Amino acid sequence: MTRTEEVASRTAEFEELRPLLFSIAYRVLGSVTEAEDAVQETWLRYRTSATSPTSPKAFLSAVVTRIAIDVLRSARVRREEYVGPWVPEPLLTDPYQDPERSAELADSVSMAALLLLERLSPLERAVFVLREVFGFGFPEVAAAVGRSPAACRQLAVRARRHMDAGRPRFDADRREREELAERFFDAFREGDVDGLRELLAADVHMVGDAGGKAPQVASSFDGADDVARVLMAVFPMFARIGGVVEPHEVNGQPGAIFRRGDGRVLNTMALDIVDGRIQTIRTVINPDKLGHVGPVADGWEVLDEANGGRLPGA
Template sequence: MTRGTEKAEEFEELRPLLFSIAYRILGSVTEAEDAVQETWLRYEASTTPPTSAKAFLSAVVSRISINVLRSARVRREEYVGPWFPEPLLTDPYQDPERSAELADSVSMAALFLLERLTPLERAVFVLREVFGFGFPEIASAVERSEAACRQLVVRARRHMNAGRPRFEADRREREELALRFFDALSEGNVDGLREMLAADVQMVADSGGKAPQWAGGFFGADDVSRVLAALLPPFVRIGGAVEPHQVNGQPGAIFRDRYGKVINTWTLDILDGQIQTIRTVSNPDKLGHLGPVGDAWAVLRETQQVRRDPDRETGQPAQRGQGNRT
Protein backbone atom coordinates (compact mmCIF):
# COMPACT_ATOMS: atom_id res chain seq x y z
CA MET A 1 0.00 0.00 0.00
CA THR A 2 1.39 3.38 -1.00
CA ARG A 3 1.65 6.28 1.42
CA GLY A 4 -0.92 8.16 -0.68
CA THR A 5 -3.41 5.34 -0.24
CA GLU A 6 -2.70 5.18 3.50
CA LYS A 7 -3.31 8.93 3.77
CA ALA A 8 -6.61 8.67 1.93
CA GLU A 9 -7.80 5.85 4.19
CA GLU A 10 -6.71 7.67 7.35
CA PHE A 11 -8.47 10.80 6.20
CA GLU A 12 -11.73 9.06 5.29
CA GLU A 13 -11.79 7.35 8.67
CA LEU A 14 -11.43 10.71 10.39
CA ARG A 15 -13.69 12.70 8.04
CA PRO A 16 -16.79 12.46 10.30
CA LEU A 17 -14.82 13.85 13.26
CA LEU A 18 -13.32 16.64 11.16
CA PHE A 19 -16.70 17.69 9.80
CA SER A 20 -18.24 17.66 13.28
CA ILE A 21 -15.47 19.87 14.65
CA ALA A 22 -15.76 22.32 11.75
CA TYR A 23 -19.57 22.45 11.88
CA ARG A 24 -19.62 23.32 15.57
CA ILE A 25 -17.04 26.06 15.08
CA LEU A 26 -18.71 27.48 11.97
CA GLY A 27 -22.41 26.67 12.32
CA SER A 28 -22.51 26.06 8.57
CA VAL A 29 -22.72 22.74 6.73
CA THR A 30 -21.33 24.12 3.48
CA GLU A 31 -18.46 26.00 5.15
CA ALA A 32 -17.64 22.93 7.26
CA GLU A 33 -17.52 20.74 4.16
CA ASP A 34 -15.21 23.26 2.47
CA ALA A 35 -12.95 23.32 5.57
CA VAL A 36 -12.72 19.53 5.54
CA GLN A 37 -11.85 19.52 1.84
CA GLU A 38 -9.13 22.13 2.41
CA THR A 39 -7.80 20.00 5.27
CA TRP A 40 -7.47 17.04 2.90
CA LEU A 41 -5.58 19.12 0.34
CA ARG A 42 -3.09 20.22 2.98
CA TYR A 43 -2.72 16.69 4.31
CA GLU A 44 -2.21 15.32 0.81
CA ALA A 45 0.52 17.91 0.16
CA SER A 46 2.34 17.32 3.45
CA THR A 47 5.61 15.40 3.21
CA THR A 48 6.32 14.54 6.86
CA PRO A 49 4.11 11.80 8.39
CA PRO A 50 2.53 13.12 11.61
CA THR A 51 2.87 11.28 14.90
CA SER A 52 -0.93 11.21 15.11
CA ALA A 53 -3.12 11.70 12.05
CA LYS A 54 -6.09 12.50 14.30
CA ALA A 55 -4.24 15.24 16.18
CA PHE A 56 -2.72 16.67 13.01
CA LEU A 57 -5.95 16.75 11.00
CA SER A 58 -8.01 18.06 13.91
CA ALA A 59 -5.51 20.88 14.33
CA VAL A 60 -5.58 21.75 10.64
CA VAL A 61 -9.38 21.79 10.35
CA SER A 62 -9.62 23.86 13.54
CA ARG A 63 -7.21 26.51 12.24
CA ILE A 64 -9.00 26.68 8.89
CA SER A 65 -12.36 26.99 10.64
CA ILE A 66 -11.11 29.77 12.93
CA ASN A 67 -9.94 31.77 9.90
CA VAL A 68 -13.21 31.19 8.04
CA LEU A 69 -15.23 32.21 11.10
CA ARG A 70 -13.29 35.45 11.48
CA SER A 71 -14.20 36.48 7.96
CA ALA A 72 -17.76 35.17 8.32
CA ARG A 73 -18.33 37.38 11.36
CA VAL A 74 -18.30 40.45 9.13
CA ARG A 75 -20.93 38.93 6.83
CA ARG A 76 -23.12 37.90 9.76
CA GLU A 77 -23.10 41.45 11.15
CA GLU A 78 -24.68 42.58 7.85
CA TYR A 79 -27.12 39.67 7.73
CA VAL A 80 -30.82 40.54 7.27
CA GLY A 81 -32.78 39.45 10.35
CA PRO A 82 -31.80 36.74 12.84
CA TRP A 83 -28.92 34.45 11.89
CA PHE A 84 -29.31 30.73 12.69
CA PRO A 85 -26.92 27.87 11.95
CA GLU A 86 -27.54 25.76 8.85
CA PRO A 87 -29.79 22.82 9.78
CA LEU A 88 -28.02 19.50 10.25
CA LEU A 89 -30.09 16.33 9.94
CA THR A 90 -27.45 13.82 11.00
CA ASP A 91 -24.18 14.29 12.86
CA PRO A 92 -21.73 11.96 11.07
CA TYR A 93 -19.51 11.55 14.14
CA GLN A 94 -20.64 9.34 17.01
CA ASP A 95 -18.79 8.55 20.25
CA PRO A 96 -20.71 6.57 22.89
CA GLU A 97 -18.49 7.95 25.64
CA ARG A 98 -19.38 11.55 24.74
CA SER A 99 -22.90 11.10 23.35
CA ALA A 100 -24.46 13.66 25.74
CA GLU A 101 -21.89 16.36 24.93
CA LEU A 102 -22.19 15.70 21.20
CA ALA A 103 -25.99 15.85 21.22
CA ASP A 104 -26.22 19.01 23.32
CA SER A 105 -23.54 20.86 21.39
CA VAL A 106 -25.20 20.46 17.98
CA SER A 107 -28.60 21.86 19.03
CA MET A 108 -29.69 25.15 17.49
CA ALA A 109 -29.82 26.75 20.93
CA ALA A 110 -26.26 25.70 21.80
CA LEU A 111 -24.85 26.75 18.43
CA PHE A 112 -26.62 30.08 18.81
CA LEU A 113 -24.90 30.53 22.19
CA LEU A 114 -21.53 29.68 20.65
CA GLU A 115 -21.97 32.73 18.43
CA ARG A 116 -21.31 34.87 21.52
CA LEU A 117 -17.74 33.55 21.75
CA THR A 118 -14.71 34.79 19.88
CA PRO A 119 -13.52 32.42 17.13
CA LEU A 120 -10.60 31.31 19.32
CA GLU A 121 -12.82 30.73 22.38
CA ARG A 122 -15.28 28.83 20.26
CA ALA A 123 -12.64 26.52 18.81
CA VAL A 124 -11.03 25.81 22.17
CA PHE A 125 -14.39 25.19 23.82
CA VAL A 126 -15.47 22.79 21.06
CA LEU A 127 -12.21 20.83 21.16
CA ARG A 128 -12.14 20.58 24.95
CA GLU A 129 -15.75 20.44 26.15
CA VAL A 130 -17.34 18.62 23.22
CA PHE A 131 -14.62 16.33 21.89
CA GLY A 132 -12.46 15.94 24.99
CA PHE A 133 -9.09 16.85 23.48
CA GLY A 134 -6.23 17.36 25.93
CA PHE A 135 -4.73 20.82 26.43
CA PRO A 136 -1.42 19.92 24.74
CA GLU A 137 -3.34 18.98 21.57
CA ILE A 138 -5.55 22.07 21.79
CA ALA A 139 -2.57 24.35 22.31
CA SER A 140 -0.95 22.90 19.18
CA ALA A 141 -4.17 23.23 17.20
CA VAL A 142 -4.79 26.91 17.97
CA GLU A 143 -1.13 27.86 18.32
CA ARG A 144 -1.43 29.21 21.85
CA SER A 145 0.13 28.13 25.15
CA GLU A 146 -1.62 25.57 27.32
CA ALA A 147 -2.13 28.20 30.00
CA ALA A 148 -3.77 30.52 27.48
CA CYS A 149 -6.02 27.70 26.28
CA ARG A 150 -7.12 26.95 29.84
CA GLN A 151 -8.09 30.59 30.29
CA LEU A 152 -9.97 30.56 27.00
CA VAL A 153 -11.94 27.50 28.12
CA VAL A 154 -12.79 29.15 31.45
CA ARG A 155 -14.10 32.28 29.69
CA ALA A 156 -16.01 30.29 27.10
CA ARG A 157 -17.53 28.01 29.75
CA ARG A 158 -18.68 31.06 31.73
CA HIS A 159 -20.45 32.52 28.67
CA MET A 160 -22.04 29.20 27.77
CA ASN A 161 -23.21 28.37 31.29
CA ALA A 162 -24.92 31.76 31.58
CA GLY A 163 -27.38 30.81 28.87
CA ARG A 164 -26.94 27.05 28.51
CA PRO A 165 -30.07 25.54 26.97
CA ARG A 166 -32.06 22.94 28.89
CA PHE A 167 -34.10 20.27 27.14
CA GLU A 168 -36.53 17.56 28.13
CA ALA A 169 -34.42 14.73 29.56
CA ASP A 170 -36.62 11.93 28.20
CA ARG A 171 -36.05 11.76 24.46
CA ARG A 172 -39.11 9.58 23.88
CA GLU A 173 -41.35 12.13 25.59
CA ARG A 174 -39.91 14.89 23.41
CA GLU A 175 -40.55 12.89 20.26
CA GLU A 176 -44.11 12.01 21.26
CA LEU A 177 -44.92 15.64 22.05
CA ALA A 178 -43.43 16.73 18.72
CA LEU A 179 -45.55 14.24 16.79
CA ARG A 180 -48.72 15.38 18.58
CA PHE A 181 -47.73 18.96 17.82
CA PHE A 182 -47.32 18.35 14.08
CA ASP A 183 -50.60 16.42 13.95
CA ALA A 184 -52.44 19.31 15.62
CA LEU A 185 -50.57 21.71 13.32
CA SER A 186 -51.77 20.06 10.11
CA GLU A 187 -55.34 19.90 11.47
CA GLY A 188 -55.39 23.56 12.51
CA ASN A 189 -56.31 22.54 16.07
CA VAL A 190 -55.81 25.84 17.93
CA ASP A 191 -56.71 24.48 21.37
CA GLY A 192 -54.53 21.41 20.90
CA LEU A 193 -51.60 23.56 19.84
CA ARG A 194 -52.02 26.01 22.70
CA GLU A 195 -51.88 23.19 25.28
CA MET A 196 -48.46 22.11 24.00
CA LEU A 197 -46.95 25.60 23.93
CA ALA A 198 -45.31 27.30 26.90
CA ALA A 199 -47.05 30.52 27.92
CA ASP A 200 -44.02 32.55 26.79
CA VAL A 201 -43.23 30.47 23.71
CA GLN A 202 -41.44 32.28 20.90
CA MET A 203 -41.41 31.52 17.19
CA VAL A 204 -38.51 33.05 15.29
CA ALA A 205 -37.25 32.67 11.73
CA ASP A 206 -34.05 33.03 9.74
CA SER A 207 -34.88 34.02 6.17
CA GLY A 208 -31.83 36.12 5.37
CA GLY A 209 -34.15 38.47 3.48
CA LYS A 210 -34.51 35.77 0.78
CA ALA A 211 -37.75 34.13 1.94
CA PRO A 212 -40.94 35.26 3.70
CA GLN A 213 -40.05 36.82 7.04
CA TRP A 214 -42.22 36.97 10.16
CA ALA A 215 -41.15 40.46 11.18
CA GLY A 216 -39.62 40.11 14.65
CA GLY A 217 -41.27 36.76 15.29
CA PHE A 218 -44.33 35.71 17.28
CA PHE A 219 -44.49 35.48 21.05
CA GLY A 220 -46.92 33.93 23.52
CA ALA A 221 -49.03 30.78 23.28
CA ASP A 222 -52.16 32.56 22.03
CA ASP A 223 -50.49 34.40 19.14
CA VAL A 224 -48.28 31.51 18.08
CA SER A 225 -51.11 28.94 18.12
CA ARG A 226 -53.41 31.21 16.10
CA VAL A 227 -50.75 31.93 13.47
CA LEU A 228 -49.84 28.25 13.13
CA ALA A 229 -53.47 27.12 12.92
CA ALA A 230 -54.16 29.75 10.23
CA LEU A 231 -51.21 28.91 7.98
CA LEU A 232 -50.62 25.18 8.15
CA PRO A 233 -53.93 23.63 7.02
CA PRO A 234 -53.92 25.71 3.78
CA PHE A 235 -50.27 24.73 3.27
CA VAL A 236 -51.17 21.04 3.54
CA ARG A 237 -54.20 21.55 1.30
CA ILE A 238 -52.07 22.90 -1.58
CA GLY A 239 -49.94 19.77 -1.44
CA GLY A 240 -47.39 20.82 1.14
CA ALA A 241 -45.83 18.08 3.25
CA VAL A 242 -44.72 18.25 6.87
CA GLU A 243 -42.07 15.61 7.56
CA PRO A 244 -41.25 15.13 11.25
CA HIS A 245 -37.48 14.72 11.47
CA GLN A 246 -34.62 15.13 13.89
CA VAL A 247 -32.94 18.47 13.12
CA ASN A 248 -29.74 19.34 14.99
CA GLY A 249 -30.44 16.52 17.42
CA GLN A 250 -33.85 17.93 18.37
CA PRO A 251 -37.43 17.18 17.35
CA GLY A 252 -38.26 19.12 14.23
CA ALA A 253 -39.54 18.87 10.70
CA ILE A 254 -38.76 19.50 7.06
CA PHE A 255 -41.45 21.36 5.12
CA ARG A 256 -41.75 20.56 1.41
CA ASP A 257 -43.87 21.91 -1.43
CA ARG A 258 -46.04 19.69 -3.61
CA TYR A 259 -43.01 18.82 -5.74
CA GLY A 260 -40.99 17.58 -2.77
CA LYS A 261 -38.72 20.63 -2.71
CA VAL A 262 -37.54 21.98 0.64
CA ILE A 263 -39.28 25.12 1.88
CA ASN A 264 -37.87 25.36 5.41
CA THR A 265 -36.91 23.41 8.51
CA TRP A 266 -38.22 23.71 12.05
CA THR A 267 -36.65 22.75 15.36
CA LEU A 268 -38.49 22.59 18.68
CA ASP A 269 -36.98 23.34 22.09
CA ILE A 270 -38.99 21.24 24.55
CA LEU A 271 -38.80 21.51 28.33
CA ASP A 272 -41.19 20.50 31.13
CA GLY A 273 -43.56 18.92 28.63
CA GLN A 274 -44.04 22.10 26.60
CA ILE A 275 -42.55 23.70 23.51
CA GLN A 276 -40.47 26.70 24.53
CA THR A 277 -39.09 27.87 21.18
CA ILE A 278 -39.80 27.16 17.51
CA ARG A 279 -36.90 28.04 15.21
CA THR A 280 -37.38 27.94 11.48
CA VAL A 281 -34.73 28.30 8.77
CA SER A 282 -36.10 29.39 5.39
CA ASN A 283 -33.09 31.11 3.81
CA PRO A 284 -32.64 29.06 0.61
CA ASP A 285 -28.86 29.49 0.85
CA LYS A 286 -28.95 27.38 4.03
CA LEU A 287 -31.15 24.60 2.68
CA GLY A 288 -29.39 23.46 -0.51
CA HIS A 289 -27.54 20.63 1.21
CA LEU A 290 -30.91 19.06 2.08
CA GLY A 291 -31.99 18.75 -1.56
CA PRO A 292 -33.70 20.90 -4.21
CA VAL A 293 -35.11 24.10 -2.68
CA GLY A 294 -38.60 25.33 -3.52
CA ASP A 295 -39.98 28.84 -3.99
CA ALA A 296 -41.20 29.84 -0.52
CA TRP A 297 -42.73 33.07 -1.85
CA ALA A 298 -44.89 31.15 -4.35
CA VAL A 299 -45.97 28.70 -1.64
CA LEU A 300 -46.94 31.58 0.66
CA ARG A 301 -48.97 33.28 -2.09
CA GLU A 302 -50.88 30.09 -2.84
CA THR A 303 -51.42 29.41 0.86
CA GLN A 304 -52.87 32.89 1.33
CA GLN A 305 -55.15 32.42 -1.67
CA VAL A 306 -56.54 29.22 -0.16
CA ARG A 307 -57.09 31.01 3.17
CA ARG A 308 -59.07 33.75 1.42
CA ASP A 309 -61.00 31.28 -0.77
CA PRO A 310 -61.39 27.91 1.00
CA ASP A 311 -63.29 26.46 -1.99
CA ARG A 312 -60.47 27.24 -4.40
CA GLU A 313 -59.19 24.26 -6.39
CA THR A 314 -55.57 23.38 -5.67
CA GLY A 315 -53.01 22.06 -8.10
CA GLN A 316 -52.71 18.63 -6.48
CA PRO A 317 -54.33 16.83 -3.57
CA ALA A 318 -52.83 17.54 -0.18
CA GLN A 319 -50.30 15.12 1.23
CA ARG A 320 -48.94 14.39 4.64
CA GLY A 321 -45.24 13.58 4.74
CA GLN A 322 -44.23 10.87 7.19
CA GLY A 323 -40.49 11.59 7.27
CA ASN A 324 -38.09 10.07 9.75
CA ARG A 325 -39.76 9.73 13.14
CA THR A 326 -36.74 8.32 14.89
Protein backbone atom coordinates in the same frame (compact mmCIF):
# COMPACT_ATOMS: atom_id res chain seq x y z
CA MET B 1 6.47 3.65 0.09
CA THR B 2 5.69 5.03 -3.39
CA ARG B 3 3.82 8.31 -3.79
CA THR B 4 0.75 6.40 -4.99
CA GLU B 5 0.83 4.17 -1.92
CA GLU B 6 1.30 7.20 0.34
CA VAL B 7 -1.71 8.99 -1.17
CA ALA B 8 -3.81 5.84 -0.80
CA SER B 9 -2.77 5.54 2.84
CA ARG B 10 -3.56 9.18 3.55
CA THR B 11 -6.89 8.88 1.78
CA ALA B 12 -7.87 5.97 4.02
CA GLU B 13 -6.74 7.83 7.16
CA PHE B 14 -8.62 10.95 6.13
CA GLU B 15 -11.87 9.15 5.28
CA GLU B 16 -11.83 7.42 8.66
CA LEU B 17 -11.51 10.80 10.39
CA ARG B 18 -13.84 12.76 8.08
CA PRO B 19 -16.90 12.48 10.42
CA LEU B 20 -14.88 13.89 13.32
CA LEU B 21 -13.45 16.71 11.20
CA PHE B 22 -16.88 17.72 9.93
CA SER B 23 -18.35 17.65 13.43
CA ILE B 24 -15.57 19.91 14.75
CA ALA B 25 -15.95 22.36 11.86
CA TYR B 26 -19.75 22.47 12.10
CA ARG B 27 -19.69 23.33 15.80
CA VAL B 28 -17.14 26.07 15.22
CA LEU B 29 -19.00 27.50 12.21
CA GLY B 30 -22.69 26.67 12.62
CA SER B 31 -22.86 26.05 8.88
CA VAL B 32 -23.04 22.72 7.06
CA THR B 33 -21.79 24.23 3.80
CA GLU B 34 -18.84 26.04 5.38
CA ALA B 35 -17.96 22.97 7.45
CA GLU B 36 -17.90 20.78 4.34
CA ASP B 37 -15.68 23.33 2.59
CA ALA B 38 -13.32 23.40 5.60
CA VAL B 39 -13.06 19.61 5.56
CA GLN B 40 -12.31 19.60 1.83
CA GLU B 41 -9.60 22.23 2.28
CA THR B 42 -8.15 20.12 5.09
CA TRP B 43 -7.91 17.15 2.75
CA LEU B 44 -6.15 19.19 0.08
CA ARG B 45 -3.56 20.36 2.60
CA TYR B 46 -3.06 16.86 3.99
CA ARG B 47 -2.74 15.32 0.54
CA THR B 48 0.03 17.73 -0.44
CA SER B 49 1.79 17.94 2.95
CA ALA B 50 5.49 17.09 2.76
CA THR B 51 5.54 15.66 6.29
CA SER B 52 3.90 12.54 7.70
CA PRO B 53 2.39 13.35 11.10
CA THR B 54 2.81 10.97 14.02
CA SER B 55 -0.92 11.33 14.78
CA PRO B 56 -3.15 11.95 11.73
CA LYS B 57 -6.06 12.65 14.10
CA ALA B 58 -4.20 15.41 15.95
CA PHE B 59 -2.80 16.86 12.73
CA LEU B 60 -6.06 16.88 10.79
CA SER B 61 -8.09 18.16 13.75
CA ALA B 62 -5.63 21.05 14.13
CA VAL B 63 -5.78 21.89 10.42
CA VAL B 64 -9.57 21.87 10.20
CA THR B 65 -9.80 23.95 13.39
CA ARG B 66 -7.44 26.62 12.06
CA ILE B 67 -9.33 26.78 8.77
CA ALA B 68 -12.67 27.02 10.62
CA ILE B 69 -11.37 29.84 12.85
CA ASP B 70 -10.30 31.83 9.78
CA VAL B 71 -13.66 31.23 8.09
CA LEU B 72 -15.55 32.19 11.25
CA ARG B 73 -13.72 35.50 11.54
CA SER B 74 -14.76 36.50 8.03
CA ALA B 75 -18.25 35.06 8.48
CA ARG B 76 -18.86 37.27 11.50
CA VAL B 77 -18.46 40.34 9.34
CA ARG B 78 -21.05 38.99 6.91
CA ARG B 79 -23.44 38.09 9.72
CA GLU B 80 -23.43 41.68 10.94
CA GLU B 81 -25.10 42.57 7.62
CA TYR B 82 -27.47 39.58 7.64
CA VAL B 83 -31.14 40.40 7.05
CA GLY B 84 -33.24 39.39 10.05
CA PRO B 85 -32.37 36.80 12.72
CA TRP B 86 -29.48 34.44 12.03
CA VAL B 87 -30.02 30.76 12.86
CA PRO B 88 -27.43 28.00 12.28
CA GLU B 89 -27.83 25.81 9.21
CA PRO B 90 -29.93 22.80 10.22
CA LEU B 91 -28.04 19.56 10.79
CA LEU B 92 -30.14 16.45 10.29
CA THR B 93 -27.53 13.87 11.28
CA ASP B 94 -24.24 14.29 13.12
CA PRO B 95 -21.82 11.93 11.33
CA TYR B 96 -19.51 11.55 14.34
CA GLN B 97 -20.49 9.22 17.18
CA ASP B 98 -18.61 8.51 20.39
CA PRO B 99 -20.48 6.55 23.09
CA GLU B 100 -18.18 7.95 25.78
CA ARG B 101 -19.09 11.53 24.86
CA SER B 102 -22.63 11.10 23.57
CA ALA B 103 -24.11 13.61 26.03
CA GLU B 104 -21.58 16.33 25.18
CA LEU B 105 -21.99 15.72 21.45
CA ALA B 106 -25.80 15.85 21.54
CA ASP B 107 -25.95 18.95 23.73
CA SER B 108 -23.35 20.89 21.75
CA VAL B 109 -25.10 20.51 18.40
CA SER B 110 -28.48 21.92 19.47
CA MET B 111 -29.56 25.23 17.95
CA ALA B 112 -29.59 26.80 21.42
CA ALA B 113 -26.00 25.73 22.14
CA LEU B 114 -24.75 26.87 18.73
CA LEU B 115 -26.32 30.29 19.27
CA LEU B 116 -24.56 30.51 22.64
CA LEU B 117 -21.30 29.60 20.93
CA GLU B 118 -21.87 32.53 18.57
CA ARG B 119 -21.29 34.86 21.52
CA LEU B 120 -17.78 33.54 22.14
CA SER B 121 -14.67 34.78 20.38
CA PRO B 122 -13.46 32.48 17.58
CA LEU B 123 -10.58 31.24 19.78
CA GLU B 124 -12.86 30.62 22.79
CA ARG B 125 -15.29 28.78 20.57
CA ALA B 126 -12.62 26.55 19.05
CA VAL B 127 -11.07 25.76 22.43
CA PHE B 128 -14.46 24.94 23.94
CA VAL B 129 -15.37 22.66 21.05
CA LEU B 130 -12.07 20.76 21.10
CA ARG B 131 -11.77 20.50 24.89
CA GLU B 132 -15.31 20.32 26.27
CA VAL B 133 -17.10 18.61 23.39
CA PHE B 134 -14.49 16.28 21.93
CA GLY B 135 -12.22 15.83 24.96
CA PHE B 136 -8.89 16.83 23.40
CA GLY B 137 -6.02 17.37 25.83
CA PHE B 138 -4.74 20.91 26.32
CA PRO B 139 -1.45 20.23 24.46
CA GLU B 140 -3.49 19.16 21.39
CA VAL B 141 -5.83 22.14 21.76
CA ALA B 142 -2.87 24.49 22.08
CA ALA B 143 -1.28 23.11 18.92
CA ALA B 144 -4.55 23.50 17.04
CA VAL B 145 -5.22 27.14 17.95
CA GLY B 146 -1.63 28.37 18.18
CA ARG B 147 -1.70 29.35 21.86
CA SER B 148 0.04 27.97 24.94
CA PRO B 149 -1.67 25.28 27.03
CA ALA B 150 -1.97 27.79 29.90
CA ALA B 151 -3.68 30.32 27.64
CA CYS B 152 -6.02 27.62 26.36
CA ARG B 153 -6.97 26.71 29.93
CA GLN B 154 -8.00 30.31 30.51
CA LEU B 155 -9.93 30.42 27.25
CA ALA B 156 -11.70 27.19 28.23
CA VAL B 157 -12.64 28.55 31.67
CA ARG B 158 -14.16 31.71 30.17
CA ALA B 159 -16.01 29.77 27.48
CA ARG B 160 -17.34 27.17 29.94
CA ARG B 161 -18.54 29.87 32.34
CA HIS B 162 -20.45 31.60 29.56
CA MET B 163 -21.93 28.39 28.19
CA ASP B 164 -23.00 27.13 31.62
CA ALA B 165 -24.73 30.44 32.39
CA GLY B 166 -26.90 30.29 29.28
CA ARG B 167 -27.20 26.57 28.64
CA PRO B 168 -30.82 25.50 28.07
CA ARG B 169 -32.35 22.80 30.25
CA PHE B 170 -33.96 20.39 27.78
CA ASP B 171 -36.27 17.60 28.91
CA ALA B 172 -34.12 14.53 29.47
CA ASP B 173 -36.49 11.82 28.22
CA ARG B 174 -36.04 11.60 24.46
CA ARG B 175 -39.20 9.53 23.95
CA GLU B 176 -41.36 12.09 25.78
CA ARG B 177 -39.93 14.89 23.64
CA GLU B 178 -40.62 12.92 20.46
CA GLU B 179 -44.20 12.20 21.53
CA LEU B 180 -44.87 15.87 22.31
CA ALA B 181 -43.38 16.90 18.97
CA GLU B 182 -45.58 14.34 17.22
CA ARG B 183 -48.67 15.83 18.88
CA PHE B 184 -47.53 19.32 17.88
CA PHE B 185 -47.12 18.44 14.21
CA ASP B 186 -50.39 16.47 14.19
CA ALA B 187 -52.20 19.53 15.56
CA PHE B 188 -50.62 21.68 12.83
CA ARG B 189 -51.65 19.26 10.07
CA GLU B 190 -55.21 19.19 11.42
CA GLY B 191 -55.46 22.94 11.90
CA ASP B 192 -56.20 22.34 15.59
CA VAL B 193 -55.38 25.69 17.20
CA ASP B 194 -56.45 24.64 20.71
CA GLY B 195 -54.44 21.43 20.55
CA LEU B 196 -51.46 23.43 19.32
CA ARG B 197 -51.73 26.10 21.99
CA GLU B 198 -51.82 23.65 24.89
CA LEU B 199 -48.42 22.26 23.86
CA LEU B 200 -46.74 25.67 23.93
CA ALA B 201 -45.09 27.25 26.96
CA ALA B 202 -46.77 30.51 27.98
CA ASP B 203 -43.62 32.43 27.01
CA VAL B 204 -42.80 30.38 23.91
CA HIS B 205 -40.53 32.11 21.41
CA MET B 206 -40.71 31.49 17.65
CA VAL B 207 -38.01 32.79 15.32
CA GLY B 208 -37.62 32.42 11.56
CA ASP B 209 -34.45 32.80 9.48
CA ALA B 210 -35.26 33.78 5.91
CA GLY B 211 -32.19 35.95 5.34
CA GLY B 212 -34.27 38.25 3.16
CA LYS B 213 -34.40 35.51 0.51
CA ALA B 214 -37.78 33.93 1.21
CA PRO B 215 -41.20 35.15 2.38
CA GLN B 216 -42.09 34.95 6.06
CA VAL B 217 -44.86 36.38 8.22
CA ALA B 218 -42.39 38.03 10.61
CA SER B 219 -38.98 37.29 12.05
CA SER B 220 -40.14 36.44 15.58
CA PHE B 221 -43.17 36.05 17.86
CA ASP B 222 -43.56 35.55 21.60
CA GLY B 223 -46.32 34.04 23.71
CA ALA B 224 -48.53 31.00 23.19
CA ASP B 225 -51.52 32.89 21.75
CA ASP B 226 -49.53 34.81 19.12
CA VAL B 227 -47.42 31.82 18.11
CA ALA B 228 -50.47 29.55 17.76
CA ARG B 229 -52.27 32.24 15.76
CA VAL B 230 -49.36 32.62 13.34
CA LEU B 231 -48.98 28.88 12.83
CA MET B 232 -52.68 28.53 12.14
CA ALA B 233 -52.55 31.45 9.69
CA VAL B 234 -49.85 29.58 7.74
CA PHE B 235 -51.72 26.25 7.79
CA PRO B 236 -54.33 27.02 5.05
CA MET B 237 -51.59 28.08 2.62
CA PHE B 238 -49.55 25.00 3.46
CA ALA B 239 -52.56 22.77 2.86
CA ARG B 240 -53.34 24.41 -0.51
CA ILE B 241 -49.94 23.45 -1.92
CA GLY B 242 -50.25 19.86 -0.68
CA GLY B 243 -47.54 20.46 1.91
CA VAL B 244 -46.04 17.55 3.80
CA VAL B 245 -44.64 17.65 7.34
CA GLU B 246 -41.83 15.11 7.67
CA PRO B 247 -40.84 14.64 11.35
CA HIS B 248 -37.08 14.53 11.65
CA GLU B 249 -34.51 15.20 14.32
CA VAL B 250 -32.93 18.60 13.70
CA ASN B 251 -29.70 19.46 15.52
CA GLY B 252 -30.31 16.68 17.99
CA GLN B 253 -33.78 17.97 18.96
CA PRO B 254 -37.29 17.04 17.75
CA GLY B 255 -38.18 18.81 14.55
CA ALA B 256 -39.42 18.43 11.00
CA ILE B 257 -38.75 19.12 7.35
CA PHE B 258 -41.62 20.91 5.59
CA ARG B 259 -41.95 20.03 1.92
CA ARG B 260 -44.11 20.90 -1.06
CA GLY B 261 -46.24 18.13 -2.44
CA ASP B 262 -43.53 17.47 -5.04
CA GLY B 263 -40.97 16.84 -2.29
CA ARG B 264 -39.01 20.09 -2.57
CA VAL B 265 -37.93 21.57 0.75
CA LEU B 266 -39.72 24.64 2.10
CA ASN B 267 -38.13 24.92 5.53
CA THR B 268 -36.95 23.05 8.60
CA MET B 269 -38.23 23.48 12.14
CA ALA B 270 -36.49 22.61 15.41
CA LEU B 271 -38.25 22.49 18.79
CA ASP B 272 -36.76 23.13 22.23
CA ILE B 273 -38.87 21.25 24.80
CA VAL B 274 -38.64 22.18 28.48
CA ASP B 275 -40.88 20.95 31.33
CA GLY B 276 -43.24 19.19 28.94
CA ARG B 277 -43.90 22.27 26.80
CA ILE B 278 -42.40 23.73 23.64
CA GLN B 279 -40.21 26.62 24.71
CA THR B 280 -38.64 27.69 21.42
CA ILE B 281 -39.43 27.10 17.74
CA ARG B 282 -36.68 27.86 15.24
CA THR B 283 -37.49 27.78 11.55
CA VAL B 284 -34.93 28.02 8.74
CA ILE B 285 -36.52 29.31 5.52
CA ASN B 286 -33.46 30.80 3.82
CA PRO B 287 -32.94 28.64 0.70
CA ASP B 288 -29.17 29.15 0.92
CA LYS B 289 -29.20 27.16 4.17
CA LEU B 290 -31.32 24.26 2.92
CA GLY B 291 -29.50 22.90 -0.14
CA HIS B 292 -27.92 20.05 1.83
CA VAL B 293 -31.40 18.92 2.97
CA GLY B 294 -32.64 18.37 -0.58
CA PRO B 295 -33.93 20.23 -3.66
CA VAL B 296 -35.31 23.55 -2.40
CA ALA B 297 -38.61 25.13 -3.40
CA ASP B 298 -38.84 28.76 -4.51
CA GLY B 299 -40.60 30.40 -1.57
CA TRP B 300 -41.99 33.29 -3.58
CA GLU B 301 -43.39 30.92 -6.18
CA VAL B 302 -45.00 28.88 -3.41
CA LEU B 303 -46.52 32.01 -1.89
CA ASP B 304 -48.03 33.03 -5.24
CA GLU B 305 -49.47 29.55 -5.68
CA ALA B 306 -50.85 29.34 -2.14
CA ASN B 307 -52.15 32.81 -1.46
CA GLY B 308 -51.98 35.04 -4.48
CA GLY B 309 -48.70 36.55 -3.37
CA ARG B 310 -50.06 37.80 -0.03
CA LEU B 311 -48.71 36.86 3.38
CA PRO B 312 -51.34 35.98 6.01
CA GLY B 313 -52.88 39.16 7.39
CA ALA B 314 -51.50 41.31 4.57
